[in-house]
Amino acid sequence: MKKVLMGDHAVSQGVRLCRAQVIAAYPITPQTFIVEELSEMCADGRLDARFIMVESEHSAMACVIGASAAGSRVFTATSSHGLVLMHEVLHWAAGARLPVVMANVNRTLGPPWNILCDHSDSMAQRDTGWIQLYVESNQEALDTVIQAYRIAEQVQLPVMVNLDGFFLSHTAEVVDVPDQQQVDAFLPAFTPEFKLDIEDPHTFGAMCLDSNFMRLRQGIQQAMDQSREVTVQVDKAFGDMFGRYYGVVEPYRLDGAETILVTAGTVTSTSRVVVDSLREKGEPVGLLKIRMLRPFPFEWIRALLGEARQIAVIDRSISYGLSGGLAAEIRSALYDLEGAHPQVFGYIAGLGGKDLVPEDIEHMVFQCSEQRRPPREDLWIGV
Amino acid sequence: MSNELAADPKRLPPASITFSDMSWNRTGSWRYLKPRFVHKISPCNSACPAGNDVEGFVFLTGEGRYQEALQLILEESPFPGVCGRVCYHPCESSCNRKTLDEAISIAGIERFVSQYEPLHPTKPEKARQRRIAVVGSGPAGLTCAYHLAKLGYRVTVFEKATALGGMLRLGIPAYRLPRAILDRDIGRILTLGVEVKTECCAGRDVPWQDLMAWDAVFLAIGAHNVASLGIEGERLEGVLAGTTFLGALNMGHPISLGRRVAIIGGGNTAIDCARAALRLGSQPLIVYRRTRDQMPAIEAEVEEALQEGIEVEWLASPVSLRSKNGHVTGLECIRNRLTEADEGGRARPQPIPGSEFTLDVDGVISAVGELVDTKNLPGNIRISGLAVEIDSWGRTSLQRVWAGGDAGTDPRMVVHAIGAGKRAALSMHAHFVGEDTAALDREVRVGPNGYVSMQRYLNRDAIDVKAVPEVVKPEDVNLDHFEPMDRVGSRTIDLNERVRGFSEVNEGYDEQAVAQEAHRCFHCGACDLCGICFRFCPDLAIKMGDVPGNNLLDEFYCKGCGICAEECPRSAIVMERER
Numbered sequence: 001m002k003k004v005l006m007g008d009h010a011v012s013q014g015v016r017l018c019r020a021q022v023i024a025a026y027p028i029t030p031q032t033f034i035v036e037e038l039s040e041m042c043a044d045g046r047l048d049a050r051f052i053m054v055e056s057e058h059s060a061m062a063c064v065i066g067a068s069a070a071g072s073r074v075f076t077a078t079s080s081h082g083l084v085l086m087h088e089v090l091h092w093a094a095g096a097r098l099p100v101v102m103a104n105v106n107r108t109l110g111p112p113w114n115i116l117c118d119h120s121d122s123m124a125q126r127d128t129g130w131i132q133l134y135v136e137s138n139q140e141a142l143d144t145v146i147q148a149y150r151i152a153e154q155v156q157l158p159v160m161v162n163l164d165g166f167f168l169s170h171t172a173e174v175v176d177v178p179d180q181q182q183v184d185a186f187l188p189a190f191t192p193e194f195k196l197d198i199e200d201p202h203t204f205g206a207m208c209l210d211s212n213f214m215r216l217r218q219g220i221q222q223a224m225d226q227s228r229e230v231t232v233q234v235d236k237a238f239g240d241m242f243g244r245y246y247g248v249v250e251p252y253r254l255d256g257a258e259t260i261l262v263t264a265g266t267v268t269s270t271s272r273v274v275v276d277s278l279r280e281k282g283e284p285v286g287l288l289k290i291r292m293l294r295p296f297p298f299e300w301i302r303a304l305l306g307e308a309r310q311i312a313v314i315d316r317s318i319s320y321g322l323s324g325g326l327a328a329e330i331r332s333a334l335y336d337l338e339g340a341h342p343q344v345f346g347y348i349a350g351l352g353g354k355d356l357v358p359e360d361i362e363h364m365v366f367q368c369s370e371q372r373r374p375p376r377e378d379l380w381i382g383v
Numbered sequence: 384m385s386n387e388l389a390a391d392p393k394r395l396p397p398a399s400i401t402f403s404d405m406s407w408n409r410t411g412s413w414r415y416l417k418p419r420f421v422h423k424i425s426p427c428n429s430a431c432p433a434g435n436d437v438e439g440f441v442f443l444t445g446e447g448r449y450q451e452a453l454q455l456i457l458e459e460s461p462f463p464g465v466c467g468r469v470c471y472h473p474c475e476s477s478c479n480r481k482t483l484d485e486a487i488s489i490a491g492i493e494r495f496v497s498q499y500e501p502l503h504p505t506k507p508e509k510a511r512q513r514r515i516a517v518v519g520s521g522p523a524g525l526t527c528a529y530h531l532a533k534l535g536y537r538v539t540v541f542e543k544a545t546a547l548g549g550m551l552r553l554g555i556p557a558y559r560l561p562r563a564i565l566d567r568d569i570g571r572i573l574t575l576g577v578e579v580k581t582e583c584c585a586g587r588d589v590p591w592q593d594l595m596a597w598d599a600v601f602l603a604i605g606a607h608n609v610a611s612l613g614i615e616g617e618r619l620e621g622v623l624a625g626t627t628f629l630g631a632l633n634m635g636h637p638i639s640l641g642r643r644v645a646i647i648g649g650g651n652t653a654i655d656c657a658r659a660a661l662r663l664g665s666q667p668l669i670v671y672r673r674t675r676d677q678m679p680a681i682e683a684e685v686e687e688a689l690q691e692g693i694e695v696e697w698l699a700s701p702v703s704l705r706s707k708n709g710h711v712t713g714l715e716c717i718r719n720r721l722t723e724a725d726e727g728g729r730a731r732p733q734p735i736p737g738s739e740f741t742l743d744v745d746g747v748i749s750a751v752g753e754l755v756d757t758k759n760l761p762g763n764i765r766i767s768g769l770a771v772e773i774d775s776w777g778r779t780s781l782q783r784v785w786a787g788g789d790a791g792t793d794p795r796m797v798v799h800a801i802g803a804g805k806r807a808a809l810s811m812h813a814h815f816v817g818e819d820t821a822a823l824d825r826e827v828r829v830g831p832n833g834y835v836s837m838q839r840y841l842n843r844d845a846i847d848v849k850a851v852p853e854v855v856k857p858e859d860v861n862l863d864h865f866e867p868m869d870r871v872g873s874r875t876i877d878l879n880e881r882v883r884g885f886s887e888v889n890e891g892y893d894e895q896a897v898a899q900e901a902h903r904c905f906h907c908g909a910c911d912l913c914g915i916c917f918r919f920c921p922d923l924a925i926k927m928g929d930v931p932g933n934n935l936l937d938e939f940y941c942k943g944c945g946i947c948a949e950e951c952p953r954s955a956i957v958m959e960r961e962r
Contacts, residue, residue: 097397156397194400198923201409203401212395219397 005175007168008033010138011077011103011161013175014145016047017183018101021072024052024063029115030165031079031105038075057082061089061100068098069204071195073149076100079165080107083121087128090158094129094220096205099152099159099190101145102130106265106316107165108352116353117165119265119316123325129220131159131227132294134264138168138175143244146178150187150234155227157220166353167266178242186241224295231292248292249300253279257286259368260305260342262313262330264290267349267356271314274361285365290326301333308342310368314361316350323377324348345374349381356382406939410922414943416958418916420934422849423908423954427474427489429830429854432794432802433460433526436838437474437489438909442931444492445901450502456493457501458838460801461529461572462522462551464564467494468889469555470798471681479907482857485870487903488892495897497564507575511535513598513815518585521549522797523788524603525572526804530837532575534812540577541594543584545634549605550789551797553630554652556659557885559684584759591761595784599811602760602771602779602786603804606795610752612647616704617749621711625652625750632659640665641746645714647671647701648750649678654685656748657693661882668742669695672719672732687875691882700732702739704747714742755790767792775833776810776820777803785811806835830854849932855907855954864915864952871900910934910955916947 005013011034015023023042025035041047050067054060057078064074078086083104093100108118122132131151135141141163148159163169196204208216231248239245250268253275254260261271268289278285288304290297305311311334315324322328327346334341345368350356360381367379396402427437436455443452456463467490478486513536517524520542528538546552547569551560573579585594585604594600609624611617621641625648631638642665646657649671657667669688671678674697678685689695698719705713718738721730755770765772765780773779773791787803789795809827813820824833827840831854874890875881881888892900910932917925917934924941928934932955948956 095398194396194398201405202403203405204398206399206401208399212399215395216397216399219395223397 001179002174002176004172005138005142005177006033006170006172007138007141007163008105008170009037010142010175011145011163012037012041013177014142015075016041017178017180018075018146018149018187019073019184020047020049020075020101022050022052022064022067022074023076024054024060024067024074025076025078026054026057026060026082028057028079028082030107030169031077031082031103033169034077034103034105057085058089061086061093061102064100065089065093065096065098066196068093068100069096069196071190071192073190074100075102077103077105079105080109080115080121084109084124087125090125090128090130092205093158095216097156097220097223099149099156099192101148101152101159101161103141103145103161103163105165105169106162114352115165117167117266117316118351118353119162120318120351122160122162123317123319125160126294126325129157129224130294131155131157131224131292132162133159133292134162134290135168136266136268136289138171138173139244140246141168142175142177143238143242143246146183146187147231147234147238149190151227151231153190153192154230154234155223157223157227162265164266182241186238228292228295228297228299246291248297249304250289250291251304252287252289254286254288254304256284258284258309259365260286260288260308260311261361261365262288262290262305262311262326264293264326265316267314267316267361270356270358271361274358274365277358278362278365283365283369293326296329296333298333301330302337305330305334305342306337310372311342311344312347312364312368313344314347314349314356314364318348318351318378327377343368343373345379346377347379347381354382409939410942411924411937411939414941415961416943416945417938417941417961418936418943418945418947418956419959420849420910420932420936421851421908421955421957422847422910422932423851424830424854425907425909426477426479426854426856427907429832429834430473430477431829432473432796432799432832432834433462433466434802434805434829434834434836435459435474436836438904438906440496441487441489441492441901441904442906442909442911444496444897445904447898449496449499452496453499454501454503456496457505457571459805459836461526462568462797462801463493463497464568465522465551465560466490466798466801467492467497467891468560468564469551471796473798479855479857479860479905480903482860483862483865484867488870488873488900491871491873491892492897492901495892497568505533505571505575507533507535509535511537511815513537514539515599515601515811516541516585516594516597517601517603518594519543519549519603519605519788519790520547520579520581521603521605521788521800522551523605523790523793523800523804523807524549524601525569526801527601527603527785527787527808528577528804529572529575530805530808531811532572532577534808536812538577540579541583541585541589542579542581545582547579547581549603553607553633554626554655556629556633556655558658558662558881558888559655561887586759586761595761595781598783598815600761600784601804601807601811602784602790603788603800604756604759604790606753606755606770606789608754608756609749610754612701612749612751614701614703616706616711619704619706619711620709621745622704622747622749625656625748626753628656628748629659632663638663641711641744642666643668643744644746644748645670645742645744646748646750648752649673649680650750650752651680651684652753653750654680654688656750658688658691659885660748661691661693662885665746667693668744669693670699670701670714670716670742671695671697672700673721673730674698677729687888690878696742698732700734705741710745711747712743712745714744714747716740716742753789753795775824777807778810802834805837809835809837809840851908851957853908859954860905860907861950861952861954864913864950865905868903870903871896906953906955908954911953913952915950915952916956919946919950921946
């Protein structure tokens with residue numbers, strides 16, 4: 001059924017359709033609407049779940065980890081400082097191989113105090129063992145939540161669904177909310193092989209000092225590797241059932257493109273407009289939307305970007321002392337290519353909610369094609 | 384976990400989860416401290432001179448088990464209807480809830496349950512042959528008779544007046560204690576087969592010598608003699624003693640009061656006299672030598688009197704009476720100022736020279752205190768100060784003679800008289816069965832105040848392993864588990880209605896209000912099955928009991944972390960070193 005929904009509420013609807021059983025969350029702007037709506041659903045019976053109020057995001061994550069270990073389908077949502085407060089327990093969720101699904105509404109970190117969008121919060125969690133997906137629209141947010149559970153439960157890794165604060169979270173657009181029956185058919189009940197059971201006590205997270213530790217760590221990396229293909233399959237199954245496909249990356253007008261923009265999140269939509277208008281003027285410009293950041297889609301990057309002359313990567317965050325994180329990763333992916341490498345222009349833009357307008361993106365495209373070689377690793381837009 | 388998985392060393396689980404059952408190393412093996420579910424003494428229980436299990440009856444009331452609540456009160460006191468109305472409730476003054484908002488209205492709860500019938504009719508446990516004479520039928524005498532009768536003794540009460548009740552009937556006006564309520568409490572005592580001789584004054588109608596031949600005597604003659612004002616003209620027409628006035632009023636005798644009546648004193652008698660005079664159509668004026676915060680009367684009574692428009696001349700002492708044709712026409716007073724505190728902690732009033740003034744009155748009621756009639760007592764009984772000397776068990780200097788209440792050296796409050804009556808009954812019983820009161824001191828006294836509990840006495844063979852003789856202090860209560868909640872006010876009848884007659888002023892609680900008030904109770908030191916320990920235990924090592932205090936500990940899993948004891952809202956769990 002089509003509804004006009006804000007991004008936060010689209011996420012709530014997705015969680016409801018997935019029949020999450022335990023939800024624990026702490027409010028933080030711009031995430032709060034998600035759990036506010038979910039708590040109302042729990043209260044009025046639309047969702048048969050235990051909603052646990054907690055005193056911090058750290059506790060929220062700890063709660064859903066416990067519930068997930070006990071065999072429940074769980075959900076939490078957070079943003080910004082809430083996410084970085086969870087950092088310790090994010091490792092726990094992945095290390096314990098628990099299919100926790102979390103929505104992170106991207107918001108910058110203070111100080112200076114700022115509640116607006118950039119990707120500093122989730123980019124800082126890339127090493128925690130979580131699958132990270134970035135969405136472009138409210139519809140994609142809802143759909144990705146549903147996909148996330150199926151991916152997470154199949155590979156036994158937690159999934160973080162990232163949506164841009166305010167641009168999506170607080171902006172309403174038409175969203176097709178799937179039928180419960182269809183979602184039930186798409187997403188089977190969660191039946192883990194191992195779960196906490198007081199009738200059959202085992203130690204979970206037991207100490208492990210020998211080579212088994214290495215094996216378990218390698219197991220996480222293998223699951224990450226596996227999750228690329230699983231995501232492709234899940235996305236295909238989803239598309240076949242619901243008519244919407246997203247992929248792990250989305251190539252847009254790449255045929256014959258000499259300059260390719262690389263984006264994640266809502267800047268993708270703006271970039272589509274720029275690409276269309278420049279193509280009309282005959283400029284050979286294309287776009288690659290990164291939907292899956294973890295695991296990193298090496299093969300797709302190499303295959304789709306390898307032939308370009310210039311790559312303009314738009315990072316909505318910075319790894320201080322390095323460059324934009326996504327730009328660095330694109331560079332590393334392209335390094336092993338045979339022959340000539342595309343030049344990677346790493347743009348730092350749109351931090352702390354700074355508007356990223358078509359003129360900014362056009363400027364990047366022209367700068368790339370004129371200069372041919374990036375003057376340095378980080379190029380700042382809008383300073 | 385499947386054995387096939389455990390048998391295949393190449394197949395690791397995805398995370399570090401042990402194959403084997405961990406029951407060989409359950410968390411209980413970490414423990415060196417162990418929680419124990421205990422029953423401490425709540426401050427209200429410790430503060431009740433009648434030895435009531437206050438926390439217990441409030442709990443039962445909150446559960447809607449009114450008959451059981453009343454039954455519990457009747458184990459200790461036969462006067463729930465009376466105490467629910469006129470007690471100065473030291474239990475409430477000691478209530479730990481004061482640290483959060485306000486004490487709970489224990490009196491209001493007691494009053495509410497007093498209207499029910501007890502679960503089981505009160506009857507003697509077995510017949511005993513010993514005969515005991517109780518002299519005086521006030522709260523002390525009747526409580527003593529009640530407990531002795533319950534224990535099976537043959538009791539006869541000697542009462543000088545025409546009806547039973549002592550000061551409850553003669554001294555307390557009906558607007559505070561309706562006669563029907565008093566009659567109901569007394570009626571319950573009489574069903575035990577207590578013999579009553581009214582209009583029979585010990586020492587006059589029955590010689591003391593005869594009474595001394597009984598197996599035991601309890602002197603509860605009260606304090607009915609009037610203290611003198613010590614000024615000229617006390618015998619003038621229009622001058623009345625407070626107790627005389629109230630006695631005549633309460634027994635329905637004709638009284639002629641003046642139009643403008645001065646009441647001298649600041650105790651409960653003075654307030655009762657003033658409010659009664661107002662209801663009889665007079666204009667009362669209280670003359671009190673100190674200030675309001677020094678008044679010994681119950682604060683709520685003072686407040687109600689002022690609401691009713693009764694005037695008070697503060698810091699004034701009577702000097703002399705004016706008269707015309709033998710009838711009082713005025714009261715000359717002198718203004719006081721307060722100086723350093725006396726040994727009782729109250730500031731001493733000191734007359735200011737030259738500050739005399741005269742109040743035009745045509746009636747004066749003196750209510751400056753009541754005295755024990757020490758002239759009419761068994762010969763050579765020892766007197767201490769102005770009352771019969773008694774020890775901590777109510778024994779006098781005479782063999783087989785006990786005393787208590789206003790006649791003894793107890794505080795002059797109804798609830799202390801009730802405690803004194805019970806104490807004497809228990810002490811007599813111990814004497815007859817040859818029990819040592821030193822042992823009883825340890826077993827039947829509740830907390831440091833030493834008030835006596837009959838329940839404890841009767842159940843002392845059933846050792847309560849949970850009992851801990853420690854009173855719960857305010858800081859022992861975990862306030863994090865309580866929300867502030869206003870004390871439920873008691874409704875009073877309309878002010879105009881009040882001063883027009885002797886209808887009861889307070890209407891008491893209805894069922895909804897009493898439930899709300901009972902649920903404000905912290906249940907200090909007593910499990911009420913709130914489940915906080917169960918919910919906070921990280922090891923699911925607490926199994927909820929079916930009745931309060933019966934929670935069980937799973938010793939295989941309790942690792943002795945102490946969270947349950949820390950979280951327990953009411954300090955009913957202690958951590959102890961394991962032996």
